[in-house]
Amino acid sequence: MADFDTLRIRAGYNSADHNYAVNVPIYQTASFDLGSIDRAQSLWSMEEAAAIYTRVGNPTVDALEKRVAALDGAYAAVALASGMAAISYTILGLTVGGGNIVTTRALYGGSEDAFSHFLPKLGAEIKFVEDRFDIASFEKAIDENTRGIYIETISNPNAEIYDYEALSELAHSHGIPLIVDNTVATPYLFQPFSHGADIIVYSATKGLGGHGNTIAGLVLEKGDFVYSPEKFPHFYEDSYKIKDKAGNRRSVIDIDAKSPLIIYIRAFFLEFIGAALSPFDAFLILQGIDTISERVAKQSENAARIVDYLQTREEVAWVKHPTAKGSPFESLKDKYFKKGAGNLLTFGFKGTEEQLNTFFNNLKYFSYHVNIGDVRSLIVNSPKTTHAELDSKHLEDAGIAADTVRISAGLESAEDLINDLENAFNEAFSA
Numbered sequence: 001m002a003d004f005d006t007l008r009i010r011a012g013y014n015s016a017d018h019n020y021a022v023n024v025p026i027y028q029t030a031s032f033d034l035g036s037i038d039r040a041q042s043l044w045s046m047e048e049a050a051a052i053y054t055r056v057g058n059p060t061v062d063a064l065e066k067r068v069a070a071l072d073g074a075y076a077a078v079a080l081a082s083g084m085a086a087i088s089y090t091i092l093g094l095t096v097g098g099g100n101i102v103t104t105r106a107l108y109g110g111s112e113d114a115f116s117h118f119l120p121k122l123g124a125e126i127k128f129v130e131d132r133f134d135i136a137s138f139e140k141a142i143d144e145n146t147r148g149i150y151i152e153t154i155s156n157p158n159a160e161i162y163d164y165e166a167l168s169e170l171a172h173s174h175g176i177p178l179i180v181d182n183t184v185a186t187p188y189l190f191q192p193f194s195h196g197a198d199i200i201v202y203s204a205t206k207g208l209g210g211h212g213n214t215i216a217g218l219v220l221e222k223g224d225f226v227y228s229p230e231k232f233p234h235f236y237e238d239s240y241k242i243k244d245k246a247g248n249r250r251s252v253i254d255i256d257a258k259s260p261l262i263i264y265i266r267a268f269f270l271e272f273i274g275a276a277l278s279p280f281d282a283f284l285i286l287q288g289i290d291t292i293s294e295r296v297a298k299q300s301e302n303a304a305r306i307v308d309y310l311q312t313r314e315e316v317a318w319v320k321h322p323t324a325k326g327s328p329f330e331s332l333k334d335k336y337f338k339k340g341a342g343n344l345l346t347f348g349f350k351g352t353e354e355q356l357n358t359f360f361n362n363l364k365y366f367s368y369h370v371n372i373g374d375v376r377s378l379i380v381n382s383p384k385t386t387h388a389e390l391d392s393k394h395l396e397d398a399g400i401a402a403d404t405v406r407i408s409a410g411l412e413s414a415e416d417l418i419n420d421l422e423n424a425f426n427e428a429f430s431a
């Protein structure tokens with residue numbers, strides 16, 4: 001198996017299959033010729049895997065799926081039109097017919113909001129653990145209807161990290177998968193499947209694409225989790241949608257027992273709800289992945305330098321990042337994040353609201369907007385923006401204090417970024 005740096009450029013694409021095009025071509029077409037009646041039957045019965053219609057598959061999108069699958073050592077992947085589609089399809093796909101997912105409040109605001117208010121209306125019950133740093137608390141929340149444990153590997157916004165291997169052991173002892181959102185870490189910093197996860201979801205909008213120009217998502221399955229028919233009966237149901245050539249109904253498990261969730265998402269969610277990734281957007285994410293190692297390594301380094309700087313400022317009440325002095329995550333970082341701890345950090349701003357406004361208004365190199373993982377450095381007041389949906393109790397449970405400022409470190413020079421912060425602090429506190 002080739003190294004990560006080779007796979008991120010080469011995996012999932014053979015130019016000989018695409019007129020020797022060096023770059024993955026953009027197959028900008030809605031539909032594909034079926035060729036012959038016999039071939040059409042093979043495609044419909046899933047005996048032959050090839051593109052039919054871009055809502056459920058496209059060669060450019062396929063190259064992206066194969067590339068990210070290779071980076072994470074996944075058995076299968078499906079790309080979608082956004083990270084939220086990847087998350088919602090995964091939760092709904094595991095809880096068809098009822099069931100719950102056990103999770104924490106330390107999540108991207110959109111996920112927290114969907115989990116608290118929207119997905120339960122569609123039948124997916126979500127149980128939030130009392131203490132996310134205590135495995136016993138997860139165990140307490142699991143019951144016979146639990147269909148998975150869900151966490152973010154590096155949480156948004158406070159960059160918390162967890163004991164993934166312990167969570168995986170717990171999940172497996174209850175016959176359920178560990179699902180992780182690996183968006184902030186990216187496969188460059190962290191390989192969830194090597195530490196017990198079974199399903200990965202990504203917002204590829206962030207570090208995978210890395211240029212803040214495309215919304216995209218992915219779901220990956222490792223391929224060795226055994227879904228029991230008692231907990232996941234919908235994977236075993238013979239469906240009119242999936243027939244063999246003779247017209248006999250089959251289940252997603254019949255098609256491929258190693259990736260029933262991915263097949264379910266393709267056969268039902270993409271088919272009936274959509275959220276298909278466009279070939280052009282898949283191409284843009286592939287372009288981003290070409291440089292993922294250099295980008296994420298430097299962003300992690302820049303974040304660590306900013307953390308060091310912020311910890312010297314008296315206007316800063318606290319700093320949260322696994323590299324911060326006094327971080328409770330130091331030993332987990334040493335165990336799981338040997339290549340760096342990511343670009344996301346938060347700090348507490350000690351001044352008044354007016355001083356915070358002056359601080360933001362005087363930043364030259366930090367853009368004030370709600371994305372992360374971009375080549376540009378970004379800054380935002382999370383409780384009023386990215387996590388504004390959370391009520392005060394949920395904000396407190398998520399550890400998001402009212403003074404929280406979030407930074408996503410970009411690729412500018414660390415010196416320029418630190419000088420920019422220094423100048424803005426001086427302006428805000430000059431009076």
Ligand SMILES: Cc1ncc(COP(=O)(O)O)c(C=O)c1O
Nearest residue numbers: 082083084108156183203205216
């Ligand atoms: C950790 C995390 N997961 C998922 C999402 C949602 O992704 P998207 O915006 O691509 O739908 C985000 C967006 O900020 C995120 O930060």
